Amino acid sequence: MFDLDRWIEIFQTLSKNKLRTVLSGFTIAFAILLFTLLFGVGNGLKHTFEKQFAADAQNSVYIRSGRTTKPYKGLQSGRRIQFRNDDIKFINEKFEDKIEFFSPNIERNNVQVIYKGEQNRYTIRGVYPDYQPLESAVIQDGRFLTYLDLERRAKVIAIGRLVEEDLFGQLSALGKNINIEGISYKVVGVFNDPGGDRDERYIYTPFTTLQGIYKPNDEVDRFGLTFNPKLNVEKALAFSNLLQKLLKEKHSVNPRDQGAIRVSNYAERTKGVQQFMVVLNVIILFIGIGTLIAGIIGISNIMVYIVKERTKELGIRKALGATPKSIVGMIMLESIFVTALAGYVGLLIGVFTLKAIGKTLEGYGILNPSVETYVVVGATIVLIIAGTIAGYIPAKRAARIKPIVALNDE
Incomplete structure (x- = not known):
């Protein structure tokens, strides 16, 4: 159920920690941006080869x-x-x-x-x-x-x-x-x-x-x-x-x-093209996975740091009666919100950049560089899940700390 008070609290927390929010959002947006650009250029190469062999029937x-x-x-x-x-x-x-x-x-x-x-x-x-x-x-x-x-x-x-x-x-x-x-x-x-x-x-x-x-x-x-x-x-x-x-x-x-x-x-040419396309798809997939892994590592480190930094804050919340479940839920919602928003921004910038440089890339043999929306949305969801998991483990640990211990944490 939508809890307005919870979301007001989340926005207040984010606004009071602008630098932390911007840095975590930048990491996610940059990962999605890079993912979009690399996939777009890879697809541009595929489009180039498809056009080269579209002139005649393939049989x-x-x-x-x-x-x-x-x-x-x-x-x-x-x-x-x-x-x-x-x-x-x-x-x-x-x-x-x-x-x-x-x-x-x-x-x-x-x-x-x-x-x-x-x-x-x-x-x-x-x-x-x-x-x-x-x-x-x-x-x-x-x-x-x-x-x-x-x-x-x-x-x-x-x-x-x-x-x-x-x-x-x-x-x-x-x-x-x-x-x-x-x-x-x-x-x-x-x-x-x-x-x-x-x-x-x-x-x-x-x-x-x-x-x-x-x-x-x-x-x-x-x-x-x-x-x-x-x-x-x-x-x-x-x-x-x-x-x-x-x-x-x-x-x-x-x-x-x-x-x-x-x-x-x-048929012989088609066979060679098909083999090349398989290799190209593997390379694109490898680059995409590598980019996502880098993004996952980045957001995981940030989430661990954020939770560690907020240990005193979490202790105060517990002292005022907040339950461990509510603390973990708040951190998870913050993580999901920031990741989804930053991922969308990265996607928009990536798509706009591909459109802006599309004509220029044609001179380098890259035709119509683009990326399917579902691919980038899928990558963003992966980062959201990674951020959620990365935030859940330290948040769960922090929620178990006694308030007096948390308040004395340096």
């Missing part, structure tokens, strides 16, 4: 070709490996049960794009509709490409958000026609991409459309696909290794040739 596989570096079956090194449409059928037939999304890709870099008086240069890609989840592109206006566009070889495009801003300003690009190297394309969609500015300056058009214009011999630049999410990392890596092996056999490439056909599996 993506990309297949690129190059030149052979070793002779094989009578063929000389330096031979250019060229993918064609029959490779599309080959990959899908061999790995139908392991592929989730699949798209061949033709890419033209630095093409001139014109809309009325505005012009710029961008990269245009000819892809299947399945390419959208590979790039984690999110449609914000209109639609992405469809298989009907693919079948009709339609001259339609989906453009990145920044392409729209560059060419159309505040106007919507949807339904407008733009000129790409002398050919008119209709904008059917505008997308944004978590990968950032670079990925939002791409233009996508149906694979068959771009191939018909620039690749009359059914050439394909590369392939992108996502493997079945049910595959674990080991099975996903085994899948991509087998895929590379079979493509090398099909194109008569030496099995030890690393340059002719390259398969990049994000």
Whole structure:
């Protein structure tokens, strides 16, 4: 039950001992402040890595070709490996049960794009509709490409958000026609991409459309696909290794040739990132626990000192009729009140500091440093419990001292 007289007494005690109250509160506030800052910076590092790997689907596989570096079956090194449409059928037939999304890709870099008086240069890609989840592109206006566009070889495009801003300003690009190297394309969609500015300056058009214009011999630049999410990392890596092996056999490439056909599996990268994140989480947790331990030690020492300093005061209270239970309860309430208030102040200062320096830290690779409220509240509760325990033991001992002994204490 709320006892107004008790709280008036507590506030009077705190106001008469301002220095003691401020020092104990400062220790707690500083511990929570440091805890908040360290956790915030640690989370900022996590956010940085999460953004770095948000550009593409984490189960993506990309297949690129190059030149052979070793002779094989009578063929000389330096031979250019060229993918064609029959490779599309080959990959899908061999790995139908392991592929989730699949798209061949033709890419033209630095093409001139014109809309009325505005012009710029961008990269245009000819892809299947399945390419959208590979790039984690999110449609914000209109639609992405469809298989009907693919079948009709339609001259339609989906453009990145920044392409729209560059060419159309505040106007919507949807339904407008733009000129790409002398050919008119209709904008059917505008997308944004978590990968950032670079990925939002791409233009996508149906694979068959771009191939018909620039690749009359059914050439394909590369392939992108996502493997079945049910595959674990080991099975996903085994899948991509087998895929590379079979493509090398099909194109008569030496099995030890690393340059002719390259398969990049994000599963391997994801595995490394996950391992790093585990280590980072352990480091953050270790730092957080260390900070809390330092705070607990600090508040424990202060509480022991406070109770020792108040021995005479406690003796007087007993002489005036205060029970041991009331004395212990008063000290506990003081401890809990000061710890909770100081912890909240430390939290506010920490959160404000993280927001104030957030932009500055981005220059050091720390993105959006922040800390979940429940984490800091939990840390404050731990300190409150520690302060309560630290105060209870000496308070219990002091409450048992006879008034005459307490009054003679030096």
